[in-house]
Amino acid sequence: MFNKTHTKYIQSLHHKKFRDENGVFIAEGPKVVLELLETREFVCQQLFAVNEWLVENDKTLKKYSGAEIFVLKDFELEKISLLTTANHVLAVFKKKTPAEPVNIKGKITLVLDTIQDPGNLGTIIRTADWFGIENIVCSPACADMYNPKVVQSTMGSLARVNIFYADLNVWLKKNGSIKKYAAALHGKNISSLKAVKEAIIIIGNEGKGISDTIMNAVDEKITIPKIGEAESLNAAVATGIILAAVR
Amino acid sequence: MFNKTHTKYIQSLHHKKFRDENGVFIAEGPKVVLELLETREFVCQQLFAVNEWLVENDKTLKKYSGAEIFVLKDFELEKISLLTTANHVLAVFKKKTPAEPVNIKGKITLVLDTIQDPGNLGTIIRTADWFGIENIVCSPACADMYNPKVVQSTMGSLARVNIFYADLNVWLKKNGSIKKYAAALHGKNISSLKAVKEAIIIIGNEGKGISDTIMNAVDEKITIPKIGEAESLNAAVATGIILAAVR
Numbered sequence: 001m002f003n004k005t006h007t008k009y010i011q012s013l014h015h016k017k018f019r020d021e022n023g024v025f026i027a028e029g030p031k032v033v034l035e036l037l038e039t040r041e042f043v044c045q046q047l048f049a050v051n052e053w054l055v056e057n058d059k060t061l062k063k064y065s066g067a068e069i070f071v072l073k074d075f076e077l078e079k080i081s082l083l084t085t086a087n088h089v090l091a092v093f094k095k096k097t098p099a100e101p102v103n104i105k106g107k108i109t110l111v112l113d114t115i116q117d118p119g120n121l122g123t124i125i126r127t128a129d130w131f132g133i134e135n136i137v138c139s140p141a142c143a144d145m146y147n148p149k150v151v152q153s154t155m156g157s158l159a160r161v162n163i164f165y166a167d168l169n170v171w172l173k174k175n176g177s178i179k180k181y182a183a184a185l186h187g188k189n190i191s192s193l194k195a196v197k198e199a200i201i202i203i204g205n206e207g208k209g210i211s212d213t214i215m216n217a218v219d220e221k222i223t224i225p226k227i228g229e230a231e232s233l234n235a236a237v238a239t240g241i242i243l244a245a246v247r
Numbered sequence: 248m249f250n251k252t253h254t255k256y257i258q259s260l261h262h263k264k265f266r267d268e269n270g271v272f273i274a275e276g277p278k279v280v281l282e283l284l285e286t287r288e289f290v291c292q293q294l295f296a297v298n299e300w301l302v303e304n305d306k307t308l309k310k311y312s313g314a315e316i317f318v319l320k321d322f323e324l325e326k327i328s329l330l331t332t333a334n335h336v337l338a339v340f341k342k343k344t345p346a347e348p349v350n351i352k353g354k355i356t357l358v359l360d361t362i363q364d365p366g367n368l369g370t371i372i373r374t375a376d377w378f379g380i381e382n383i384v385c386s387p388a389c390a391d392m393y394n395p396k397v398v399q400s401t402m403g404s405l406a407r408v409n410i411f412y413a414d415l416n417v418w419l420k421k422n423g424s425i426k427k428y429a430a431a432l433h434g435k436n437i438s439s440l441k442a443v444k445e446a447i448i449i450i451g452n453e454g455k456g457i458s459d460t461i462m463n464a465v466d467e468k469i470t471i472p473k474i475g476e477a478e479s480l481n482a483a484v485a486t487g488i489i490l491a492a493v494r
Contacts, residue, residue, distance in 0.1 A: 119366065123481045132474030157477050190491075227379030227494055230404050234370045237487035240480065244437075244488040247474055 002048065002070045010048070010080040010090065016144045023095050025146035029087035030057075035156025037064045042093040042159065048072050048080060049089035067091070082148050095146060098164055101135035104178065106198050108133055108246055113168060113214050114141040114205040115235055121145065122153025123236035124203070129157035131243040136161055139168045172217045175200065180219045182210050183238055187221030190245040201242060206235050249295065249317045257295075257327040257337070263391045270342050272393035276334035277304075282403025284311045289340040289406060295319050295327060296336035314338070329395050342393060345411055348382035351425065353445050355380055355493055358427075360415060360461050361388040361452040362482055368392065369400025370483035371450070376404035378490040383408055386415045419464045422447065427466045429457050430485055434468030437492040448489060453482050 012018035013026050024045060027033050030053065036042050037060065044067040047054075051071050054061065061069070077086040101109060110133050115121045121143045128136055143150055145163045172180065181193070182202045193199075202218065204210030210218075224233060224241050233241070259265040260273050271292060274280050277300065283289050284307065291314040294301075298318050301308065308316070324333040348356060357380055362368045368390045375383055390397055392410045419427065428440070429449045440446075449465065451457030457465075471480060471488050480488070 123484060126477050127480060127484050129475045129477035130471075130473055130480050132476075153481075155478065160476050224377075224491060225494070226377055228376045229379075229407050230373050230376035231402065233374060233377050233487065234400075234483065236481065237370060237374050237484050240484035241487050241491040244471060244491065247472070 002072055002076060006046075006048070006070070007080055010092070013092070014082060014148060016147070019095070019144070019146050024092050025095055025151060026082075026090060026092055026148055027151050028081060028083055028090045028148070029152070030089060032152060032154075032156050033089050033091045034060065036091070036093060036159050037061075039156075039159035040064065042096060044091055044093050046070065046092040047089060048077065048091070050074060050077060053088040083152075099162055100164055100166070101137065101162060104135060104175065104200075107135070108196075108198070108243070109178075109200050110136045110239070110243075111168060111172070111200055111202040112136060112138045112142050113202060113210050114139050114208070115203065116141070116143055117206055117235075118143040118147045118149035119153050120206065120234065120236045121147075122150040122155075124239050125150070125154045125161050125163065126157040127236060127240045127243060129154075129160050131247050133243065134162060136163045137168070137171055138163060138165045140165055168214050169217070172200070172214070180217060181222050182215060182218040182220070183242055184209065184221040184223055185232070187223040190222050190224055190242055193222060193242070193245045196246055199246070201246070203235055203239050203242075249319055249323060253295070253317070254327055257339070260339070261329060261395060263394070266342070266391070266393050271339050272342055272398060273329075273337060273339055273395055274398045275328060275330055275337045275395070276399070277336060279399060279401075279403050280336050280338045281307065283338070283340060283406050284308075286403075286406035287311065289343060291338055291340050293317065293339040294336060295324065295338070297321060297324060300335040330399075346409055347411055347413070348384065348409060351382060351422065351447075354382070355443075355445070355490070356425075356447050357383045357486070357490075358415060358419070358447055358449040359383060359385045359389050360449060360457050361386050361455070362450065363388070363390055364453055364482075365390040365394045365396035366400050367453065367481065367483045368394075369397040369402075371486050372397070372401045372408050372410065373404040374483060374487045374490060376401075376407050378494050380490065381409060383410045384415070384418055385410060385412045387412055415461055416464070419447070419461070427464060428469050429462060429465040429467070430489055431456065431468040431470055432479070434470040437469050437471055437489055440469060440489070440492045443493055446493070448493070450482055450486050450489075
């Protein structure tokens with residue numbers, strides 16, 4: 001039976017501290033939850049859903065999930081939901097063991113330096129998935145990939161892109177043989193990326209760009225030519241334009 | 248003197264109804280407020296700021312603004328702010344009279360069909376500004392351009408792009424001589440846009456894409472080639488990639 005202890009538990013998972021302690025995260029809404037179930041990348045521990053949704057997805061649930069299932073009334077789901085309007089289902093998944101990207105030769109790898117906005121990080125993960133990027137390496141100051149807002153804005157792509165947090169200076173040095181490009185306000189036109197098949201592409205913080213020590217490790221600065229007046233582009237939009245130029 | 252009436256007034260402006268009634272909107276934070284002041288596209292009626300910020304920007308304020316100025320304590324600014332952390336200044340600006348885009352021959356014009364998320368709309372406006380797009384035509388079901396979250400995510404570009412709300416069926420018919428492209432999941436590769444100098448580019452709703460009646464008016468569907476698995480791209484990211492392909 002669904003009770004107050006569950007409500008408290010789920011609310012605690014809005015905070016990184018408790019997600020880390022319990023090794024779990026939450027995902028909401030039919031689209032994201034079903035994608036996470038279907039890819040089987042994450043083990044589902046608990047499903048809190050309205051009866052209608054459970055009936056509708058009975059077959060999928062039988063096939064994929066060993067989760068504890070709770071049937072909730074709408075007002076109960078509202079209580080545990082972070083969304084403006086609760087959306088049929090909320091699930092608790094186990095986090096994965098982080099896997100350092102190996103074998104990135106011949107591939108495009110994305111490196112994020114302090115992407116702090118959860119919506120931006122989630123959208124970048126979704127965009128990377130669209131363009132077939134396998135690995136993203138995040139600096140420790142990036143938003144937490146398991147932040148509910150990140151999970152939500154990945155739209156399920158969280159299961160398909162490998163995300164790894166690392167000290168970027170150390171990680172970049174380790175992968176010294178691969179050419180490193182930095183998105184910057186001044187540099188070579190991104191059209192020069194066209195024939196690139198292997199690269200590490202570094203995207204910087206929303207306000208401050210790429211930090212100096214990271215910039216020192218970069219082989220080439222690339223830029224998206226500006227025609228108008230905006231001072232900068234949103235980090236996720238810039239990532240999308242750069243990945244489209246490479247692909 | 249700053250008082251409760253001001254607090255109530257500003258809180259009311261979080262809602263479209265009251266923004267429309269008063270013909271004003273709010274903007275927050277040094278970056279956005281200064282850009283809106285400096286472009287002089289919008290008349291500033293009131294400035295609520297901490298003393299430190301007012302002293303720092305004394306010259307700019309003298310040059311640009313005839314606004315009523317209120318010196319607030321931090322806790323007072325917190326009360327009226329919509330941001331997670333209040334950021335030095337909040338301003339009330341007068342809305343502009345909407346101007347229907349004329350003379351769009353030889354230009355790229357963006358049309359948005361039901362972009363509902365304020366963050367997406369704001370980011371699209373900022374991206375359009377980066378690529379020198381002069382006009383955006385929004386369907387009435389789009390988010391309100393004066394929604395505080397839209398204003399915030401334009402980062403000041405609101406003053407440099409002309410935004411017009413219209414019945415898209417009527418407006419597109421009126422501009423029948425200009426070729427219309429629709430962003431879609433299946434269509435011609437966006438690389439075919441490279442030499443295009445004049446176009447109306449239509450971006451659809453975050454979940455449902457472009458509505459059928461609008462799609463009927465389209466001359467060509469264009470698509471961003473997918474390599475990975477994500478089901479779709481974020482609307483603002485897709486807009487950025489398409490505009491980069493045109494420019």
